[in-house]
Structures are given as structure tokens and as C-alpha cells.
Amino acid sequence: MPSGPIPVLLIEDTPSLARVYAEFLKKESHTVIAVETGAAALEQLRDGAPKVVLLDLQLPDMNGMEVLKRIAEQALPCAVIVITAHGSVKAAVEAMRYGAYDFLVKPFSADRLVVTVRNAMERLRLAQLVDTFEKDLNRGRYHGFIGSSLAMQAVYRIVDSAASSRATVFITGESGTGKEVCAEAIHRQSQRAARPFIAINCGAIPKDLMESEIFGHMKGSFTGAVSDREGAAARADGGTLFLDEICELAPDLQTKLLRFIQTGTFTPVGGSKLEKVDLRIVCATNRDPLREVEEGRFREDLYYRLHVIPIHLPPLRDREDDVLEIARHYLAEFAKEEKKGFVRFSPETEQALRHYHWPGNVRQLQNVVRIVAVLHDGDTVVPAMLPPPLGTHQPGTPLAPAAPAADTPSPAPRPPVPLTPEAIKPLWEVEKDAIEDAIAACDGNIPRAAALLQISASTIYRKRLTWQAEGKL
Numbered sequence: 001m002p003s004g005p006i007p008v009l010l011i012e013d014t015p016s017l018a019r020v021y022a023e024f025l026k027k028e029s030h031t032v033i034a035v036e037t038g039a040a041a042l043e044q045l046r047d048g049a050p051k052v053v054l055l056d057l058q059l060p061d062m063n064g065m066e067v068l069k070r071i072a073e074q075a076l077p078c079a080v081i082v083i084t085a086h087g088s089v090k091a092a093v094e095a096m097r098y099g100a101y102d103f104l105v106k107p108f109s110a111d112r113l114v115v116t117v118r119n120a121m122e123r124l125r126l127a128q129l130v131d132t133f134e135k136d137l138n139r140g141r142y143h144g145f146i147g148s149s150l151a152m153q154a155v156y157r158i159v160d161s162a163a164s165s166r167a168t169v170f171i172t173g174e175s176g177t178g179k180e181v182c183a184e185a186i187h188r189q190s191q192r193a194a195r196p197f198i199a200i201n202c203g204a205i206p207k208d209l210m211e212s213e214i215f216g217h218m219k220g221s222f223t224g225a226v227s228d229r230e231g232a233a234a235r236a237d238g239g240t241l242f243l244d245e246i247c248e249l250a251p252d253l254q255t256k257l258l259r260f261i262q263t264g265t266f267t268p269v270g271g272s273k274l275e276k277v278d279l280r281i282v283c284a285t286n287r288d289p290l291r292e293v294e295e296g297r298f299r300e301d302l303y304y305r306l307h308v309i310p311i312h313l314p315p316l317r318d319r320e321d322d323v324l325e326i327a328r329h330y331l332a333e334f335a336k337e338e339k340k341g342f343v344r345f346s347p348e349t350e351q352a353l354r355h356y357h358w359p360g361n362v363r364q365l366q367n368v369v370r371i372v373a374v375l376h377d378g379d380t381v382v383p384a385m386l387p388p389p390l391g392t393h394q395p396g397t398p399l400a401p402a403a404p405a406a407d408t409p410s411p412a413p414r415p416p417v418p419l420t421p422e423a424i425k426p427l428w429e430v431e432k433d434a435i436e437d438a439i440a441a442c443d444g445n446i447p448r449a450a451a452l453l454q455i456s457a458s459t460i461y462r463k464r465l466t467w468q469a470e471g472k473l
Contacts, residue, residue, distance in 0.1 A: 005030075005031055006050050006051065006052060006121055006124060006125070007030070007031040007032070007033055007049075007051055007052075008025055008030050008031065008032050008033070008051070008052045008053075008054060008117060009033050009035070009041065009044055009045070009051045009052070009053045009054070009078075010022060010025075010032055010033065010034045010035070010054045011035055011036075011037075011038070011040075011041045011053065011054065011055045011056055011059065011064065011067065012034065012036065012054070012056045012083070013036045013037065013056060013058070013059055013060050014056075015036070017106075018034045018036070021054065021113065022034055024110040024113050024114060025113070025114065025117060027114075028114050028117075028118070030117065033051075036059075036060070037059055037060055037061045037062075038059045038061050038062035038063075038064065038066060038067050039061055039062070041053075041055075041067050042067065042070060045067075045070070045071065045076055045078070048076060048077070049077070050077040050078065050124055050128055051076075051077075051078050051079075052078070052079050052081065052117055052120045052121050052124060053067075053071070053078050053079070053080045053081065054081050054083055054117070055067055055068060055080055055081065055082050055083065055100075056083050056084060057082060057083075057084040057091065057095075058084060058085070064082070064084070065091075065094065065095065065098070068080055068082070068095060068098045068099070068100060069098055071098075071099070072098045072099045077124065077127070077128060078124070079101040079120035079121065079123055079124040079127075080095075080099065080100045080101055081100070081101055081102045081103075081104060081116055081117065081120055082095045082100045082102070082103045082104065083104045083105075083106060083108075084104075084105065084106065085105070085106040091103075101120045101123060102116050102119075102120065104116060126465060126466070129465065139153065139156060140325060142156045142159075142185065143159075143181075143184065143185035143188050143189060144178075144181040144184060144185060145178060145181060145182075145185065146322070146325055146326045146329050147319055147322030147325055147326065148322070148325065149314075149319040149320040149321070149322045149447070149457070150320070150446075150447065150457050150461065151314040151318055151319050151320075151447065152314070152319060152322060155182070155311060155313060155314075158309070158311050159182065159185050159186055159189055159311070160189065162186060162309045162311070163185075163186050163189035163190040164190060164191065165309070166280055167308040167309050168261070168280070168281045168282070168283070168305065168306050168307075168308045168309070169183075169186055169281075169282045169283070169308070169309045169310075169311060170283055170284070170285075170289070170306050170307040170308070170309070170310050170311070171183060171282065171283070171284035171285075171310075171311045171312075171313065172284070172285060172286075172288075172289065172310065172311070172312050172313070173284075173286065173312060173313030173314070173315070174286055174313075174315050174361055175286045175360065175361065175363070176316075176360045176361030176362050176363030176364055177313040177314070177315060177316070177361045177362060178313055178361075178362055179244065179284035179286075179313060180199060180242065180244060180284070182284075182311060182313060183197075183199070183240070183242040183244075183282040183284065184197060184242075186240070186282055187239065187240040187242075187280075187282070190240070190280070192238065192239045192240055192280060195236075195237075195238040195239030195240075196235055196236050196237075196238070196239040196240075197236070197239055197240050197242065198232045198235050198236035198239065198240070198241050198242065199242040199244060200213055200214065200232050200241075200242070200243055200244065201244045201245055202243055202244060202245045202246055202247075202248045202249050203244075203245035203248035204245075207250045207253075210249065210250065210253055211253055211256065211269055212225075212229065212231065212268075212269045213231060213232060214231050214232050214233055214243075214253075214257070214266075215231040215233055215234075215256075215260075215266045215267070215268050215269060216228070216229050216230045216231030216233070216234055216268040216269070216271075217229050217231070217268050217269035217270050217271075218268055218269065218270035218271045219270075220270065221268075221269045221270020221271070222269065222270070225269075225270065228268075231266075231268065233260065233266055233277055233279065234275065234277060236277070236279045237277040237278060237279055238277075238278060238279065239279060239280075240279065240280045240281075240282055241279050241280070241281050241282070242281075242282045242283070242284070243257075243281065243282070243283040243284070244283070244284050244285075245284070245285055245286070246283040246284065246285050246289075246306065247285045247287045247289060247292045247297065247298050249298075251299070254298065254299045254302050255299070257302065258299065258301060258302045258305060261281060261302075261305050261306070262305070264276055264277060264278065265277075281306070283306050289303055289307065290303075315358070315361055316358040316361045316362055316365065317357055317358050318445075318447055318448075319447075320447050320450070320451070320457055321354065323353050323354055323356075323358065323365060324345075324350055324353060324354060326362060326365055326366075327345065327353055327365060327368075327369055328344075328345070330365070330366055330369040330370070331343075331344075331345070331369050331372075331373065331381065334369055334370050334372075334373035334374075335373050337373070338373045338374055340373050340376075340377045340378075341377060341378060341379050342372070342373060342376075342377070342378065342379060342380070342381055343379050343380070344379065344380050344381070345380070345381045346380050346381065346382050346383070348382070348383050349381050349382055349383050349385075349386065352383055352386060352390050353365075353390070356389075356390055368386065368387060368390065371387045372385050372386065372387075428467075428472075431463070432463075432467060432472065432473075434453070435449070435453065435460055435463065435464075438452055438453050439460070446460050446461065
């Protein structure tokens, strides 16, 4: 979707009328590009940028309908308003058939022109937003990520925007959501992609060795330091340094890391020479960093130095049908690796995968599919092949209601309430009420509301955008 103003392309061969229309529109702060011929109009349309087009049908070099047909054939992002002194039902129908937004018959008032252009511009902005949204939905793979859910599209967009910056990125999310994959995506999308990506897990290295791991050490600086050793900071020079589980850093090392971030310089353990590097820091944690600050385990000043661009990775349970995309990917990969014949999941197995809570997120799903590929064979994965707890029941599936006791009489059915014509609502309003009620019942969680309504979350987002544009929301 364009970020700047959408211009108006005025195609009118009568100079006096063109000046009048242009003045009407410029009073509303519209940018107007005026041309007199169809050829000049087609030249202006070649850049493919969004435009509102005011199109006269009677042009000196061609019929304006030819311009409209070109716009339709090339699917140009334009909202076309046909203006003509030769209005007829036939011309209007033909213009609408080729995608014209509206049809104005000369003479028309300034108010009518301004309102029509304003509405066409809003419709064009909405169409561009939906088009961008649809393109995002088709992006199911992104630098190691698998998934086309709305939650992941938001992550992809943040990575796209943040990659070119030098700013520090702070990734949060539960274990197994792919924080290192996200850090690598930022590196690979950036201008540092050809330089090193160095990752350190701050929770997996003993605290007394952590400083040496990051900044390196000199020979003899401590027991076991038999030679000089380059640290991660020096190895990542020109590239990206990823500090996973950053909240595990000891307080004294947090102080040294803060100074390193502020100055870009460090001194190896046991050394006296100050070294300078140019790198980008990306860090991650599965904890709540603000709570760590509040409870005194993480320096507040370091938190604000690191927490410049936040990215939160959603848990797998909030990613709609991404679980099936990921499972199918790993099934193909592990079946090939283990020389097994698996090509699909049965519908019952897909149902079990979709409804499971996945506390271990993508890492747990990967392990489940690998266990199936190692221990079983066939062309279809059935529920009995799934390891516990998935293989024992299907979590999330509603239990059947208990049968009434034999001596309990069944309640008599309620008589239907007669419906009067006045009580009948438009279908869009009934649909809107059902969707909004579901969202409210799910505490604003649109993917969950969509799952309960058995529709795609993208359908809800699209409908709400349309209702908002039409003033119905």
C-alpha cells in the first residue's frame, strides 16, 4: 500500500474544463496530473502507481473506453471515474463492466466531483490494503520460518522493516518458537548477510566462562587459558552477534555488556588493549524481561539499550493452521532422511495435531514428527502412530454430552418464536453480530474466534476492514 498521497490523473481534452476540474480538486489538496490525450494518459499509467483516474470518453486520439480497457487488462491499481457529455445507459454499463468505479455526466457540480473522487480514493486505499494483505498470506516460507498465519505475517513484516537498521532487536517468545531462526532471518535480510552470524546461548555456558566467550581472553589470564582466544564479539565483527537467553547473564557481566553496547569497544579477559568492532546485537529470552527488571535480576538501563525493536514470536497454538504446514514439511524431510514412505497425515491425525496445545511449540512438533518417521512406516500417518499424549487422545476435542438418565424426562422443545418482517436484519448485519460476539467471547483473540466460527481469520480481518471503510463498524 502506498504511503504517500494518491494522485488524480485527469484526462480531459477541453483545456477550460480541465482547469476548472483541477481547481476543484486542488482546493481539497489533491495532486492533479492533467493530460489531453489517451496516449499521454497511457504514458502516465506506465509506472503502475496507484491513481484515481478522471477519464473523458471523447478524446482526440482514441476513445476513452480504450484507456479503461488497458487499465483493466493490465490490472493497474486505479479507481476510474468516467466523465462524459454523452452519457447513456449503454456507455455506463460498458464502463462498469471494465471496472469503472463511477460514472459522471457533464455538467456536474464541484461537490459531486469532490465527493466522488474522495470515495474513489478511499476505495482504492482499501483495495491496496487488502491486496497487500493477500500477498502476505501467500508468504508461507520466510528465511527458515514456515507458516502463513496472520501472526507470522506480522513477524515477517517487522523483520523486513528492522533488517536494514543498525538498531538492537529484542526477541521474546516461549521456548521452541524459533527465536534463533528469527535472529538469523534478521541477519540474512540485512546488509550484513555476507558477514558472520555468531550465536551464544547465555544460559548454556558457565557464568565464570561467559565473559571469555563473549570478549575472548589472553594466554594465562586464568587456569586453562593456554593460548589467546578470540571471543564472539571479535568473530562477529561486521556481522551480527546473537545473545540467546540474555536474562541469564550475571549482573557484573550485564554491566560490561552495557558498556560494550554504548562504546562498541571491549577488552579481552586478561588483556590491556581496547578493541573496537562494528556489529549488530540481537538478543532473545523466553522470560518476561520487564518482570526480570522489576525483580532486580536484569539491569533497567541495559534493558532499554537492548529493547529498541521488540519482536514477539507467537506460540504455535496461536498460529492457526501453521501447525499442519510445519508438520507436513517435517514429515517430507524426515521420511526422506529415514527412507520411509510417508506422504500425508490422515484427517483424524491432522485434527489431533491442530487441536493439541503444543506447550513445546515448533520444537515439540518437530520431535513428534521425527518419532513417527523413526518408529513407523507407511504412506499415511494415523493417530495410533502419534506418541503420547497425542496418541492417547485428541486434546481440544469437545467431549460428547452425557446421556440423560433413563428416568429423567427430556425437556419439551421450545416453540419457535414467530418472526415479523420488521425483526428481519440484513444478512451482513447478522454476520457482523456473530463475528463481533465471537471475538468478544474470545477476549479479542481473532484467530481463536475464527476457529470457533470455522472460518479463516483472514476472512474476519477482511470483513472488518470493509465494514470500517463503509462506516458500519
